[in-house]
Amino acid sequence: MNTVRLSERDNVVTAIRPLQIGEEGATQLIPRGHKIATQDVAKGEAVHKYAQIIGYAAEDIAKGAHVHTHNLEFRNVDQEHAFGSNLLPATAPAKPDTFMGYKRPTGRVGTRNFIAVLTSVNCSATAAKLIAAHFTEEKLAAYPNVDGVAAFCHGTGCAMGGDGTGFELLQRTLWGYAKNPNVGGVLMAGLGCETMQIDWLIQAYGLEPGPRFQSMNIQDVGGIRKTVELGIKKIEAMLPIVNEDTRVETPASELMVGLQCGGSDAWSGITANPAVGHAVDLLVAQGGTGVLAETPEIYGAEHLLTARATDETVGQKLIDLIDWWQEYTTINKGSMDNNPSPGNKKGGLTTILEKSLGAAAKGGTTPLNGVYKYGETITERGFVFMDSPGYDPASVTGQIASGCNLIVFTTGRGSAFGSKPAPTLKVSSNTDMYTRMSEDMDINAGRVLTESASVEEVGREIYDAWLRMASGGQSKSEAQGLGDYEFVPWQVGAVM
The missing domain is CATH 2.30.130.110 (Archaeosine Trna-guanine Transglycosylase; Chain: A, domain 4)
Structure with a gap:
């Protein structure tokens, strides 16, 4: 063949x-x-x-x-949408699966236990990086239940409209990271005069200062050096408290997996993405959650998802997102077909329609239970969708802000990607690339072609890997230390 x-x-x-x-x-x-x-x-x-x-x-x-x-x-598509016409419930599992996770007071469960240094503005990024860098593996050896101290820095937070979409996106992202179940403690660092005021964020989202949530501003503390020194002291006091968290046996229903693809090729939609889709079906059957995103990359395939919407309200939310993106790209003199990328095209993908049909396969076959804004807290279980750009770091940042405690990332060209505080499992769509980049890829879905493995067999392998990772097993990107530069909040709106 x-x-x-x-x-x-x-x-x-x-x-x-x-x-x-x-x-x-x-x-x-x-x-x-x-x-x-x-x-x-x-x-x-x-x-x-x-x-x-x-x-x-x-x-x-x-x-x-x-x-x-x-x-x-490429031509713009005008699909008919039959809401709820293809509802296939998940098959009941033979047995309930579990993993060893960190149960939080909110009831949600983490797969990791990080202390996050969050920045309200780019101006405090250097201080945050210096604070986090102080806590080396040697310094953290005395705290075996703490997975690390990670700085989440970004290039915005000021000179932005205070009541616009961009401001709301950043607010949800910062709040979502502070509340993510993989975070056991938070230090938020700001400058003091920025648009994104820490006090406003605390008040708007009901964050409670205490031993596990601390904040400070460079201008109030008295400069960068003093801020770094104070930040180190605050985290030193936080470490023994966060270290008290221990893993407990937890149902697989507490897993929320962000579904991503990047550096795709022609095989992504034939091997890796359908295999992830089967893994999502297995997870949904356990009561867990799979979160599809990248709205521009389901363009042309959205009718397949609306057919799985549990009702017209859910389906219409997805259509409204597509309409917004068409207007957004037009305003910015772009096209919905500005994707695939040159690498995608070299790998055999020609139009966004072709790429989208393969990308949507990551969502499996079960009903679409909810559609969410970027970084909005996900409350429904099962298969859901979150709005985001197709740019992978920005999309994953939104998924983690929405509550994902694991990420799966399929690739055909070989994307170098990892994430914190939710680790990433990498799935190769073809055996050639898996062999060439074996230090970076966790699962070889190319076996569907080269070894006659079934999509279901590889899907089960992916699902089992999620359970191992959720219990503390490292993915290859995690072992290599990726994730410190992949925090990229989606920026929308004028910079003034």
């Missing part, structure tokens, strides 16, 4: 390996992961993959021709 056909309705197949002229009917050289026309397609006619439209022929395409950016064009 040298090609993959995903549906009888498709008029293209995907090459498993590079094809020479004459192989599999190819009339041109076909790179691995790229598409071949299986019939003549006239200019203007639709090209189908996944039994869905991925674009339109920009010129006459002959049977056997290479189908890619040179002859396939």
Whole structure:
């Protein structure tokens, strides 16, 4: 088998390996992961993959021709949405699964136990980094139940509209990190005169100062040096308290996994993403939660998700997000097809429609129970959606702010990504890349093609890895120390 056909309705197949002229009917050289026309397609006619439209022929395409950016064009889609027409409940599990987690007073459960140094503004970023850097592995050795002291710094917090979308996004993000179940203690550091006032944040979200939540401003303390010294003292006092937290056996229903893909290729939607989708179905069956995001990267596939919406209200929320993004890209003189990236296209993806259909597979098959704003606290269990850009660091930041205690990240090109305080499991879509980047990839979903493994088999492997990680097992990105520079709150609105 040298090609993959995903549906009888498709008029293209995907090459498993590079094809020479004459192989599999190819009339041109076909790179691995790229598409071949299986019939003549006239200019203007639709090209189908996944039994869905991925674009339109920009010129006459002959049977056997290479189908890619040179002859396939994007058009805005206008789908019909039948809300709740495809509701498939999760299959009841044979037994309840558990993991060893940190149970918080809120009732939520963490998979890690971090002390977070949060910044209200870019001006306090250096102080936060210096405070966190003080707490080396040697200094933390006496506190085995503390996973680390991490600084979460960003490039905004001031010169922004005080009542606009951007301000609200940053507020939700900072509050969400402070309340994330993987955080056992918080030190919030500000400058003092910024738009994002710490006192306002505390008041707006009901944060309670105490031994586990401390705050300070550089201007009040008397400068950077004094702020760093005071911050170190505050965390030194916090460490023994946070170290008292211990892991207890917890139902798998307390897992909330953020679903991401980045550096995708043609195989992402065939191997890795469907395997993650099966893992999500297993988690939902246990009462857990899978959180899909990256709104621009479900564009063209949203009708598949609204068909799974539990009611019209949930489905309409998703459509409203798509409409907002279309307006947002138009205002900024962009296009919903500015994605895929050059790397995605080199890997065989041609249009955002093709990428979206593969990306949506990460959400599995169970009903869509809720649609949330960026960084909004997720309350429904099961499969849900959170609004975010397709830029992975910004999207994952929102998912963690919404309450995710684990992240799974599929990749076909080899994204170097990790996150704190919720660790990331990396899933490779193809065996070649997994072999080349074995120090970075946790799971090889490419086995679906190279070893005839089933999507369900790899999905079970991913789900089992989540349980191990949730109990303290390190992912490869976590072991390499990634996550200190991946805190990227989504910035929207004018900088003034």
